Amino acid sequence: MNSLKKRFFDYLISVGIDESIAKYLDAFVFFLGLLIVIFLIDFIIKKIILQAFTQLSNRTKTNFDDLLVTNKVPRNIAHIIPFIIALEFIPNIFEDFPDFEIRVEKGLQVFAILLTLWVVRSLLNTLKDYLKTLPRLKDKPIDSYIQVFMIFAWTIGVFSAIAIMTGIPFINFITGMGAISAVVLLVFKDTILGFVASIQVAINDMVRIGDWITFEKYGADGDVIEINLATVKVQNFDKTITTIPPYALISDSFKNWRGMTTSEGRRIKRALLIKQGGVKYLSEAEITDLKKIQLLTDYLENRQADIDSYNNAHNIDKSILLNGRNLTNLGVFRKYIDSYLNNHSAVNKDMMIMARQLAPTTQGIPLEIYAFSSDKRWANYEYIMSDIFDHLIAALSYFGLEIFELPSNSTFK
Template identity: 50%
Template sequence: MISKFFYNLYREQFSFSHETAVYLNLVSNLLTTFIFGYILFKLLRFLGRKLLRNVAKRTKTPFDDILIKNRVFLNITRVIMMFIFYASLKPLLGEFPGLLKYIDRLVSVIITFFVIWFIRSLLLSIKDFLREFSSFKDKPLESYVQIFMVLLWLISVIVAFSLLTGKSLIKFLTALGAFSAVLLLIFKDTILGFVASIQISINDTVRLNDWITMEKYSADGNVVEINLASVIVRNFDNTITSIPTYSLVSDSFKNWRAMSNSDGRRIKRSILIKVNSIRFVREDEISEFKKIKLLSNYVEQISNEINNYNHKHNIDKSLLINGRNLTNFGLFRKYLDEYIQQHPHINQSLLFMTRQLEPTPNGIPLEIYAFSKNKVWIDYERIMADIFDHILASVSYFDLEIFENPSGKDISKLKN
């Protein structure tokens, strides 16, 4: 009806020739179709969005809200409008079969890509909806969406070329098989990332919000995103590090999740004691050590045991080296055992000990091995610092010395 209306208008009112009237009729019909299509598109979009928002307000599920956020209805409206436009091509361009052929192909390609965009928005909505469930919050869903979209875009490009050239889809797929080696090279990182994402998910090596350390990439922080190409880590200084996804399979890294889920965070630190400051405790010093509250019972018990042993075996104690003896280093270790045991921030249900390590050129390492109840980084560091502040201040009460390299000031004193 519209086609005849404009044609008759140009022929009767403006007295144009048949050929001119036909071309002007074509332009008028296309403009009219575009205008009415645009109005219909806006109307459908407005009504659909309003309807969807009303439904979203009345339902408890967040899925409809997610559909709105990812513009699913907008994309499906575009697809519907393009199908309507495609259906109107033959009536509009029936008199121009050559032009109809090429416009038909072009519109088919546009419809293909609009369908892809709709599928993409739907997949993103499904991904966001799954994130609402605790079982999916730490899974690399982005990787699966991305690999599906890569395959979908690859197929759509093949279909688009087939539509534009008018060649059979089978021929393109055959050519693609011959081109597969080049495609494998082009999409090497994508394929590796996809395989790595599956392995990460199945083996549960990394989750979102896990704290990981990977020295190769200077990464030390929480995982904020896992996608097909990279794993994004927000470091503790708020810098961002991007790690190739497949590196989490091929290279070594440290995941602190087990520590976060455990009952304590490990404290494993040592101090160096000068060897020449270690000695036997004299009899007249025992009473002083008994004044230390954490040692009083132990010193009382062990000194009686040593005296009984030495007396029983007639040990000559004119020399301290004879028989059994207490050492200032041994008493210090026992003191630290008692100190760690009564510390309110140390988890007593986990292993804790004070141990002497192998002597070094810089002294004998005395290591504290225990687990802090509080696993928060700031609190953990504060607790550990408080413990070693106390240890460093306690050394002098046992007549021990801590090794440290001489400073320039120490050397200048020697010269003077």
Template identity: 55%
Template sequence: MQVREGLKDGIVFFEKLFKRHGMNEVLAEYMNMLINLVILTLVVIGVNYLIKRFIIGTFKTFTNKTKTTFDDFLIKSNFPRYVGRIVPLYIVYYFFPLIFSEFPRTLEIFYKLFNIYVVILVVWIFRSIIRTTRNYLKTRPSFNDKPLESFSQVIMIFIWLIGIMFIFSELTGKSVIGFAISLGAASAVILLIFKDTILGFVASIQVSVNDIVRIGDWITFEKYGADGTVTEINLATVRVQNWDNTFTTIPTYSLISDSFQNWRGMLESPGRRIKRSIYIKQNSVKFLTPEDLKKLKNISLISPYLENRQAEINKYNESHNIDKSLLINGRNQTNLGVFRKYADSYLHEHSAVHKEMYIIVRHQAPTAQGIPLEILCFSKDKRWENFEYISADIFDHLIAAIPYFGLQLFENPSGDDVRAVLESIK
């Protein structure tokens, strides 16, 4: 109490001095207030400098010696700077009423502005802690694929909402509860204004809870032209880096309202699917003669198969007295069937094909482009560039092997083909 009385005497020192030298009383009060305000400003600047120089510097030195990175993120989010403002703020709060004791209207405005600034400072401190927590969790492997950006934004919206309620209460003199009631009455307007934010918030929760999309997932979203890796998930948008290094932003709520393709299952599976068809000319398919079979037995991959299969067929034909003067009679092998077996054997022997997953060679219903011979298997290496190399290697070989079986690939006639026909007619 004595200290405060002593401070009051010190505050009016210049006022008494000016009055003793004959200055007008009102002018002496204003001059005293102005001088004290300048002194207070210099003191606050000095204290703020000392805090930055020593306290924050000490905090940085301490964080450099610790093993955890959490305190490093605290510095990056300006947490020590915001906390350091508490001491100068307290000095202003303590001395300002003494300086402006003769100016009640100014004090009233000061208290309002001071309280508003305290609310904003508290919000900044919480924001710093939330950003620090978010950035720290991003360094943890278990949180790499979680939409931390969305969660932090949602929390900040609630904190700012509470802060705005307190600021509104300070400006209007109404209670925070009264403001909340008014907010409830205007909920329809608020819902309209913040429709996208609310949809994004709901979508973020569903995306996280249902594990629909993670950061790092490869997704394809044709509606928005996205085909690449998810790099960021926040309250309003999902950011996708496409394979051509462009970026596409997708509304978060579209992930639950529209259909898209997530390739995570492929990346987590043992292999990546290869599914492609070769189109065979229908009129190149034929029964195999003994001469054809003799020639094909030189192909090592199918030589045992041909021996066993032909022995089985011959036994059947003989037991049923089949007239083989015509090749169509009885059971026969076809060049397409043998090639299909060759392709199957080749895939089973290929070192890059996953043997414990599906390996299927099948021909589908004939089309105007020929008979589709579909190859379905899985590559062991799921990396895109290696996957394409493996696919190309398989089909390079199969396409080159087709003529050995007397088969032909379907191909639309080119201009050279038409020209050759016309020249032959001439």
């Protein structure tokens, strides 16, 4: 290289070009030639590496090598050899311009930092995409960890580049940065909080990608589609997107429906408000009529036999229904609900089934149905619950009971 450069310089002098101009022209020509050679080598190596990776990915069963190509890892690696060539020949080209040579070398060192960051980023993106394909890791906030690592890498890279350009040793530069650490912490406050929150969320397994969560404070009610350092994205059921700060998952209360989706059923918990004035003891004639209801036939016969046996044994005066033991229309209706739910094909019989009476209110007696539907899909769940309550509301009149509702215009008419 030096001999060729000297010959070209001597040729320029021999054709009558001034020595100072010849130096500039000599450096410019060889620098231009070096750029052309570097671009050609970069293009050729890029083609060779891409072709090699493509052939390798076609032969292997794993998709990791396919992701390497997708995330441009071979393309970034291909820049290393042309960079080494440039670093080798730049001192020879600008040996007559030491000040400019120093600037160019510093520029190459900064480029080396950028190239390293590009390679690291593409490798980490490949690793992220690969880990997301694994069933046990696809719902983990991998993006958060990759982003945190890249933030630290870019921070060190920027500090290193500034140290190179200013000529300050890296250790001294980092030491001097301690004076402005408070400003840095203020700027990256959300990132730091997000990082800490994402670690806590992952360790405690509070939220996964794909979970259905309800966060009333932020108006979120839908599936988690992304977790990163800055936001947790929730796609609501109306297809809108709500963004939540990750640290809000730690500091505030929200509802995660994962327990429901992983269980054997989805809970039905709703009450009928029964008018208190309609509750009464049942006469023998009314009990006889209710025995025609197939779900109650066996129960009423056995129960009535037990009650009659008790009343006879204690010489109870049954001229007044209040005396002794008796059946009430509300109690029999509760038993009917229990039998109906236990015979309903869409109710999970292995989970809790209960019809319970809550404390009376100004709007009547709440009769709560507590059960679990076998089908957890939202639309089917709503259909099942509506079907159950349609039937029970219509069945109330057979027991002499009524639903409480506030008066309307038709009531007064």
